[in-house]
Amino acid sequence: MRAALLLVLVASCLSQKAFRSRRIGTEGQVISKLLTDYDPATRPPVRGCHPAIEFVICFRGHNADHSSILVITNIFINRVTWQENKAEVDLYLRQQWQDGRLQYDVDPREEIEQVSIPSNRKIWVPDTYFSTGNELRTENRQSLFVEPSGHVRSSQQRTVDVPVTYGSSFPFLNRRSFTLRLASYIYPLEDIVYLWANSPPLVNPVEVSVFFSMQHVFIVFIARKIHMYICREA
Numbered sequence: 001m002r003a004a005l006l007l008v009l010v011a012s013c014l015s016q017k018a019f020r021s022r023r024i025g026t027e028g029q030v031i032s033k034l035l036t037d038y039d040p041a042t043r044p045p046v047r048g049c050h051p052a053i054e055f056v057i058c059f060r061g062h063n064a065d066h067s068s069i070l071v072i073t074n075i076f077i078n079r080v081t082w083q084e085n086k087a088e089v090d091l092y093l094r095q096q097w098q099d100g101r102l103q104y105d106v107d108p109r110e111e112i113e114q115v116s117i118p119s120n121r122k123i124w125v126p127d128t129y130f131s132t133g134n135e136l137r138t139e140n141r142q143s144l145f146v147e148p149s150g151h152v153r154s155s156q157q158r159t160v161d162v163p164v165t166y167g168s169s170f171p172f173l174n175r176r177s178f179t180l181r182l183a184s185y186i187y188p189l190e191d192i193v194y195l196w197a198n199s200p201p202l203v204n205p206v207e208v209s210v211f212f213s214m215q216h217v218f219i220v221f222i223a224r225k226i227h228m229y230i231c232r233e234a
Contacts, residue, residue: 027115030104034115034146040122043191044069044099068190071126072096073182074197076207087164087178088136095154096197099124103150114153117144125154126192127185132178133162 074094081088102123106112117123123144129135135158142156162178184192196205 026106026110027112030106030112030115031117031121034102034104035121035123038101038123040124042124043187044097044101044124068193069097069126070193070195071128072195072197073128074203074205074207075180076209078209082164082176085164086161089133089160089162089178089180091158091160093128093154093156093158094197095126095128097126097152098150099146099152100150102146102152104146104148106148112148114145114147117146123152126187128182128194129185130158130160130162130180131183132181133160135160 072095076092076094077089078092079090081090104115119142123146125144142154145153147153160180162180164176164178166176182194197203198205
């Protein structure tokens with residue numbers, strides 16, 4: 001009886017190992033096929049407004065239609081190191097956008113819901129940075145996932161130095177604050193539109209770690225900017 005049970009367990013482990021190996025091979029084939037003729041320096045082709053396509057905002061002029069890629073963003077603030085006139089903010093910048101060139105089909109039996117882009121392969125990214133601060137040269141760990149629909153999800157660790165202001169005006173009494181503003185290194189507003197993610201309770205524009213659990217934190221959102229207020233102890 002024990003021998004039979006052992007054989008079943010061994011067979012199950014071998015089957016799972018073979019499935020994982022086949023899945024890794026399939027993901028590699030998908031990535032290779034997607035990026036064969038892919039140009040990461042070219043913005044995803046969203047010109048020509050199609051209302052059925054998500055993540056596209058259209059601006060209509062007199063002579064032609066122009067569209068902007070919508071980049072849905074949220075931030076996880078891990079830690080803030082306060083200094084006299086500035087703060088060092090350790091955070092994760094999470095972004096989502098649509099790239100129709102990265103759509104792919106896969107056999108449902110493979111159970112592949114997304115593929116991970118290796119660090120040595122490049123796809124188009126919006127080149128987002130924080131224009132209100134100076135990003136420190138640290139090891140920026142980034143992960144990129146692509147779903148069959150061409151929906152891209154990015155998560156990147158950043159460390160930013162931002163100016164700090166102090167004040168005691170109502171309703172933020174005895175507080176210190178900083179502002180994070182998003183912008184793109186390469187693209188103007190006509191090409192990139194940033195939108196704060198807001199689908200509570202699962203997704204919020206800004207999340208904070210337990211580092212802030214004993215502090216009163218207020219966050220105000222304006223367009224591409226967030227203002228973070230933290231009340232100090234009297």
